[in-house]
Ligand SMILES: NC(=O)c1ccc[n+]([C@@H]2O[C@H](COP(=O)([O-])OP(=O)(O)OC[C@H]3O[C@@H](n4cnc5c(N)ncnc54)[C@H](O)[C@@H]3O)[C@@H](O)[C@H]2O)c1
């Protein structure tokens with residue numbers, strides 16, 4: 001069986017993206033699982049001996065490449081790619097890597113996408129409106145998507161992503177929550193082999209305490225759960241977030257996934273439980289997309305301190321999703337970490 005082609009956008013050249021990508025692609029487990037196609041900056045990649053062995057092609061000539069390949073999107077000057085010192089030009093470049101990788105996804109040149117971390121702030125400073133990969137991919141594919149952190153102990157999806165906390169109440173609607181619960185349920189069903197049990201968190205302290213501490217649970221989240229259940233989604237809640245995460249080891253036995261209402265409510269426990277092995281998966285796309293759960297980490301960029309394990313996990317997950325032909329971005333089954 002041929003290995004899946006996994007497109008990799010290199011992320012911010014001043015962050016840890018290039019070094020964790022190089023480190024991960026050097027791992028035998030990754031080499032055995034996929035053929036990488038890296039969308040990035042020529043001179044940045046040339047810093048790593050690994051990439052000198054890669055074929056270089058233009059996007060138009062990508063076709064069905066059969067060996068590790070680089071699509072050189074930019075050739076940045078030295079001052080524009082200093083580790084730890086992000087630049088405006090670097091901001092534009094990281095967005096260009098994503099755009100080029102999305103074109104390759106659309107044209108069927110890659111079987112999955114794994115994105116190295118970008119800086120939303122630097123891309124925005126370069127004059128490009130950008131909230132996150134998830135939002136850009138949703139727009140590019142005209143799809144309703146869900147960000148899901150897939151960790152060894154718990155899967156946590158988000159009802160809202162990169163939005164100000166002050167807007168949460170108006171963004172949570174019964175219709176959107178029902179659609180998200182259906183997407184989560186249908187994405188996980190082939191993985192768990194039955195209707196997944198989904199825990200739905202409340203928005204307010206103590207899930208609103210019966211309306212005393214907020215009305216969203218009574219007026220929006222509760223009705224959405226009931227409507228989703230009527231549509232055969234095995235959803236439960238609204239549950240108090242602190243209570244659920246107080247006993248994280250009990251979650252896997254009771255629920256297959258958690259739907260959190262906002263970014264930090266879901267990502268703090270996901271990252272705290274396992275920062276290295278939690279993978280960001282975008283559900284709802286025609287081509288699977290993954291990312292490590294970390295960011296650009298400027299303070300350690302170029303110092304050899306960054307762990308490439310999160311990138312290894314994100315690449316293996318992308319390959320796994322592509323290999324099962326899960327064009328609906330199904331997350332993979334729970335598995336022990338492979339020996340590397
Ligand atoms: N996938 C993505 O594109 C993505 C994900 C998260 C954050 N971000 C962006 O990254 C930027 C910085 O975000 P942040 O500071 O909140 O988070 P961060 O993940 O960059 O850093 C958080 C902490 O974890 C450490 N860290 C991160 N990755 C590590 C690794 N591989 N090995 C060892 N230590 C590591 C950092 O040094 C820091 O102490 C922001 O602009 C944010 O938008 C991007």
Ligand SMILES: N[C@H](C(=O)O)[C@H](O)COP(=O)(O)O
Pocket residue numbers: 131132133134135267280291292293294295
């Ligand atoms: N919310 C993610 C995290 O903190 O890990 C991160 O910002 C990446 O989001 P995108 O995949 O949408 O870029």
